[in-house]
Each structure stands twice: as structure tokens, then as C-alpha cells.
Amino acid sequence: MSDAIIQTDHSLSTILDNLSTAVILLNDDLNIQFINPACENLFQISFKRAYHKNLDDIFYINDQFNLRLKHSLETEHPFAEHEITIDSLFSGKLTVNYTVTPLLHTGSKSYLLIEFTHLDRHLRITREEKLINEQNATKNLIRGMAHEIKNPLGGLRGAAQLLERELPDKNLKEYTQIIIGEADRLQNLVDRMLGPKIVPQKQDINIHQVLEHVRQLVLAECSEGIHFNLDYDPSLPYFSADPDLLIQAVLNITRNAIAALDNNGEITFKTRPVRHFTIGHKHHRLVLQIDIMDNGHGIDDELIEQIFYPMVTGRADGTGLGLSIAQSLINQHDGLIECISQPGNTIFTIYLPLELNDA
Ligand SMILES: Nc1ncnc2c1ncn2[C@@H]1O[C@H](COP(=O)(O)OP(=O)(O)O)[C@@H](O)[C@H]1O
Numbered sequence: 001m002s003d004a005i006i007q008t009d010h011s012l013s014t015i016l017d018n019l020s021t022a023v024i025l026l027n028d029d030l031n032i033q034f035i036n037p038a039c040e041n042l043f044q045i046s047f048k049r050a051y052h053k054n055l056d057d058i059f060y061i062n063d064q065f066n067l068r069l070k071h072s073l074e075t076e077h078p079f080a081e082h083e084i085t086i087d088s089l090f091s092g093k094l095t096v097n098y099t100v101t102p103l104l105h106t107g108s109k110s111y112l113l114i115e116f117t118h119l120d121r122h123l124r125i126t127r128e129e130k131l132i133n134e135q136n137a138t139k140n141l142i143r144g145m146a147h148e149i150k151n152p153l154g155g156l157r158g159a160a161q162l163l164e165r166e167l168p169d170k171n172l173k174e175y176t177q178i179i180i181g182e183a184d185r186l187q188n189l190v191d192r193m194l195g196p197k198i199v200p201q202k203q204d205i206n207i208h209q210v211l212e213h214v215r216q217l218v219l220a221e222c223s224e225g226i227h228f229n230l231d232y233d234p235s236l237p238y239f240s241a242d243p244d245l246l247i248q249a250v251l252n253i254t255r256n257a258i259a260a261l262d263n264n265g266e267i268t269f270k271t272r273p274v275r276h277f278t279i280g281h282k283h284h285r286l287v288l289q290i291d292i293m294d295n296g297h298g299i300d301d302e303l304i305e306q307i308f309y310p311m312v313t314g315r316a317d318g319t320g321l322g323l324s325i326a327q328s329l330i331n332q333h334d335g336l337i338e339c340i341s342q343p344g345n346t347i348f349t350i351y352l353p354l355e356l357n358d359a
């Protein structure tokens with residue numbers, strides 16, 4: 001039969017199954033004979049549905065594409081293109097590199113193998129790596145500075161106390177008190193810049209407990225003009241995490257959303273599972289996605305690149321620590337925070353790995 005190449009060659013289909021690049025096998029009528037799981041994922045179509053279909057039923061590249069495929073079959077010449085935009089029927093616009101390879105005849109049949117490398121995914125991982133590296137670099141800088149400030153600060157405070165005891169005039173105490181008070185304030189700030197040193201106390205939790213806890217907390221503090229929408233996926237499993245740290249992270253993000261809403265607007269909490277997701281260099285089979293969305297004024301393009309850095313704030317009364325602390329708490333759970341924003345729609349997304357025993 002036409003799919004003999006797959007049926008007769010088990011090792012070939014095993015190899016294709018395990019490739020992380022998306023692969024499509026076509027017969028000489030350009031009907032789909034096989035797609036591998038990476039390809040099912042890329043185009044959001046199952047092998048069953050794709051089988052015997054034409055490529056047009058799955059995606060469109062350009063008008064010449066089918067002609068080039070035919071030509072490649074006839075001449076047995078492979079071809080390739082880079083950074084091509086594909087309109088996929090089920091997964092939208094994708095940027096890919098692809099190569100087309102005519103396969104040697106088996107009997108009288110010839111086949112074409114198309115291999116896709118999904119570039120958006122590469123770009124995303126590179127961007128993520130850059131983000132994590134930058135955050136680590138800044139964090140180290142801040143930590144170093146905070147330590148340098150802490151030591152002289154202790155000396156300053158101690159000296160002010162000694163001086164206070166020796167003062168001949170009690171009225172002058174007012175000034176030493178200012179020194180001590182300000183040293184304490186700086187000390188407090190530096191401690192917060194150094195971030196929580198807490199070791200996570202992990203237990204089996206459900207993410208919705210965390211979100212509900214935060215919602216109750218902020219409902220008590222915010223005005224009645226703010227409404228919460230909940231879009232929870234109840235099938236999400238329990239996972240191992242420190243509930244207090246996650247509450248703090250979600251709270252920091254949610255408080256920013258409330259500040260952006262100016263007493264009037266909507267906040268949405270949404271949870272979903274995501275399969276096959278890479279955070280940094282690590283691939284996870286299952287990841288939890290938490291979206292915290294608001295319809296407030298949004299974040300300016302210049303600011304958004306920096307909001308996770310400590311001391312970056314867009315508010316006169318802000319400390320700029322909320323998001324950098326949230327980021328560090330999520331990092332302690334091997335997770336990631338991302339943000340996209342436009343006026344009327346700001347989304348902070350937290351990803352947390354769900355594998356319980358991931359070595
Ligand atoms: N949901 C949001 N909508 C609009 N701006 C936001 C939002 N979340 C964060 N921001 C911006 O990011 C800045 C940094 O936030 P954060 O680190 O929590 O520090 P702070 O809240 O003390 O300013 C905020 O000052 C604000 O300008």
C-alpha cells in the first residue's frame with residue numbers, strides 16, 4: 001500500500017516519532033502519509049486527521065510551494081528555505097525553516113520528507129535565557145551593593161548611639177535619633193533588596209488555594225469598583241511548592257494590577273496546564289500556567305523591559321521591589337514570570353513545573 005514505507009520500516013517510524021523537529025511524509029500525489037508527534041504539536045492536528053489529506057488542508061506557505069514539491073520529486077533534488085512564514089489553519093502564523101528531501105524509491109513509489117524547525121520557539125527560548133541571565137546579573141549586583149551598604153550602616157548606627165550617650169545637651173538627641181532612624185530605614189530597605197532568604201518549605205498544594213487566598217486578601221483592601229473573574233482549570237493536579245512564597249509572588253503581581261486599575265476595573269485569574277514546555281534549558285512534560293490579567297492602563301514599552309529589575313518603579317510611591325521579589329520567589333520554584341501589556345490588557349504569566357519527582 002501507499003504507506004508501506006512506514007509500515008515496513010518500524011525503525012524509521014520510531015526515529016520520526018522521537019525527533020523534536022516536525023516531519024511530514026508525502027507520497028507522489030502529495031498526500032500526507034505520516035506526520036510525527038512534533039508535527040502534530042506544531043500544526044495542532046492529529047496524525048489521524050492529517051492522514052491522506054493535502055498540505056492545503058493544514059497550512060499555506062506560498063503559491064509556488066506545491067509546484068516546487070512536484071519538481072523536487074521529479075528531479076530528486078532537495079530544497080530548503082529559511083525564515084518562512086506559514087499560515088497554519090489550526091495554529092496561526094508560524095515562522096519556520098524547512099527542508100524538503102525526496103526519498104529513494106521503494107518499489108515504484110517515491111516520497112517526500114518535509115522537515116520543519118520552528119523558529120518562534122527558538123526565539124522564545126533565547127529571549128527567556130537572556131531574561132534569566134540579565135536578572136541574575138542584576139540580582140548579583142544588587143546583592144553585592146546591599147552587602148557593602150549594610151556594614152558601614154551598622155557602624156554608623158552604633159556610633160550615633162555612643163554619641164547620644166555622651167551628649168551634654170538632651171535637645172541634641174533629636175539629631176542622633178534622626179541618624180538612628182534613617183539607618184534603620186536603610187537597613188530595612190537593604191534587607192528587602194537582598195530578598196527573602198527563606199528556604200522554601202514545600203508541601204503538596206493546589207494552585208487554586210493560593211489564588212483564592214490572594215483574592216480574599218486583596219478584596220479586603222481594594223475598593224468595590226474592582227471585580228475578579230476566575231477561570232480555573234479544576235483538573236490541575238496538586239504539586240510540590242511553598243504556599244506562602246507563592247502567595248507572596250501572586251500578591252505582589254495582583255497589587256500592581258489593582259494599582260493600575262485606579263479603583264475601577266477587572267482582574268482575571270486563569271489557570272491552565274501546558275504540555276512540553278521549556279523553562280531556561282530545562283524541558284518539562286507538564287507545566288502550570290497562571291495568568292493574572294487586568295484591564296488597567298498597561299505598562300509603557302520603555303518600562304516593560306525593566307520591570308523585573310529591583311528598584312524599577314513607574315509610581316511616585318513605589319519601591320520597585322514587588323516584581324523582583326515575585327521573580328525570585330518563582331525562580332525558587334524553577335518557574336518563570338513573563339509579562340505582556342497594552343493599554344487595557346496587561347497579562348502576567350507564571351509558569352511552574354508540575355512534575356513531582358523531576359530529577
Ligand atoms: N499590572 C500592571 N499594570 C501597569 N503597570 C504595572 C503593572 N504591574 C507592574 N507595573 C509597573 O511595574 C512597576 C514595578 O512594579 P513593582 O516591582 O511591583 O514595584 P512598585 O509596585 O513598588 O512600583 C510598577 O511601578 C508599575 O509601573
Ligand SMILES: [Mg+2]
Pocket residue numbers: 252255256321322323
Ligand atoms: Mg508593586
